[in-house]
Amino acid sequence: MVSIKDIASDLGITAATVSNALSGKGRVSQDMVQRIRARADELGYRPNLAGRALRSGRTGILGLVMPDLTNPLFPRIAQTISNEADARQLGILIADSRGSAAEQSAALRRLLNLGVDGLLVVPQKGTSPDPMPVPVAVINTQSDPQNAVSADHVGGGALIARHIAEIGHRHLLLLGGDPVSEVQSDRIKGMTSALPADIQVDVLWGADGLAAVPERISQGVTAILTTSDLIALQVHSSLLRAQIPVPDRVSLTGFDNMSISSIMHPRLTTVAQNVEDIAARAIAIITAMIAGTPPPHLGEVVPMRLVIRQSTAIPN
Numbered sequence: 001m002v003s004i005k006d007i008a009s010d011l012g013i014t015a016a017t018v019s020n021a022l023s024g025k026g027r028v029s030q031d032m033v034q035r036i037r038a039r040a041d042e043l044g045y046r047p048n049l050a051g052r053a054l055r056s057g058r059t060g061i062l063g064l065v066m067p068d069l070t071n072p073l074f075p076r077i078a079q080t081i082s083n084e085a086d087a088r089q090l091g092i093l094i095a096d097s098r099g100s101a102a103e104q105s106a107a108l109r110r111l112l113n114l115g116v117d118g119l120l121v122v123p124q125k126g127t128s129p130d131p132m133p134v135p136v137a138v139i140n141t142q143s144d145p146q147n148a149v150s151a152d153h154v155g156g157g158a159l160i161a162r163h164i165a166e167i168g169h170r171h172l173l174l175l176g177g178d179p180v181s182e183v184q185s186d187r188i189k190g191m192t193s194a195l196p197a198d199i200q201v202d203v204l205w206g207a208d209g210l211a212a213v214p215e216r217i218s219q220g221v222t223a224i225l226t227t228s229d230l231i232a233l234q235v236h237s238s239l240l241r242a243q244i245p246v247p248d249r250v251s252l253t254g255f256d257n258m259s260i261s262s263i264m265h266p267r268l269t270t271v272a273q274n275v276e277d278i279a280a281r282a283i284a285i286i287t288a289m290i291a292g293t294p295p296p297h298l299g300e301v302v303p304m305r306l307v308i309r310q311s312t313a314i315p316n
Contacts, residue, residue: 002045011039022089023287037087061091062286063111063119065104065129069096071230072258074122077139080279081120088283101127108132118286125181135289139282141183142301149281149300151273153183156304157190160225160253160271163306167314169223169251171200173216175209175235176227184227187255191225210234214242217250222315229254229261232268232311247313257307266310277302 004022008015013036020026021036022045028036062085066074078094085092093111097104101124108130111119118135128146129136137148144150164172174191176184192201202221204212213224213235226232232254239246246252246266254261257272281297288295 002040002043004045007036007040007043007045010043011036058117058290059091059115060089061093061114061116062283063108063114063116064092064094065107065111065119065121065123066094066096067104067122067124068099072260073228073256077122077275077279080275081282084276084279084283088287090283090287097124099124105130118290120282120286125178125183135286137282137286137289137295139278141186142299143182143186147299148285148295149278149297149302151278152301152303153186154190154193155301156255156271156273157187157192158194159190159304159306160255160269161191161194163269163308164223164225164251164253164312165195165199167251167312169315170198171220171222172202173213173221173224174201174203174226175213175224175231176203176205177231179205181227187227210238213238214244217244221250223251223253223312225253227255229256229258229268229270232270233260233264236264236268246311248316251312251315253312261307261309264311269309269312270307272305272307274302274305 004018005015008018017028018036021028021033022040064078064081066078069075082092093114093116095107095111097107104124104127108119112132112134116134118137119132120137120139121129122139123129129138138144138146139150140147141150141153174188176188179185188203195201202216224235226235232252235252236246239250244250252268254268254270257270261268261270281300281302285295285298
């Protein structure tokens, strides 16, 4: 079995440097970290988790609680966080709170009972994780006072709204799923804050808002800005049934750049999260918390990116 000492000898460096690089501790340059991890993989190094736990009192396992793994966005986030944890030689256990605040609490307790060193939580809308005896890092939105790292949902809303205003739309419908969601509310906030005063804006939520879409278009709405690609897909289906063409009659936007956005017809204009950056920061924060050192960039938001496709056009 390959050991840390073997890797150190192979690279001509100290075992302490190898240990720090593999665990994410200490001051090791990013270039050296990548070099050490690559060589460890080539040599077939596998950490002895049992030995690590005996020496440090830690298991090297993190818990991750997601709000709803049936939503295509959340498995992507979970996979990216898992990949980042794996790069640091950490294991990860994933739980799905299945849209329930009670199940979120139960999932946190189950992971705690399994001996995780720390917890990452994408919380249910309108909730905060229960206090835990291990470090907890929340991935939510900047309006959440417990937020450790997140996409810039307000900034993303502003990006999409400016695009719509710049191509000439002056009567908009903003459609969200649930105002209880801090993420969706921040996205709406970003949209409204970026729009000039001469633009008429209607804000609707949920099933009632979706049902009102055809009527609002008949009243002059020329663009519909939604808080997720899934809501945009629902709007698109409703417009097809009503024989209202996109974007000839009304422009349509989504949020999150899910895989469906590029296969819709027309392809959906949306906003993309930098999931890889968020995952890397989340893992860096939780490992720092576990080590008892100041976490880097706590509460920082990661910029989003506008993705312009064919579902938006100059109004007729």
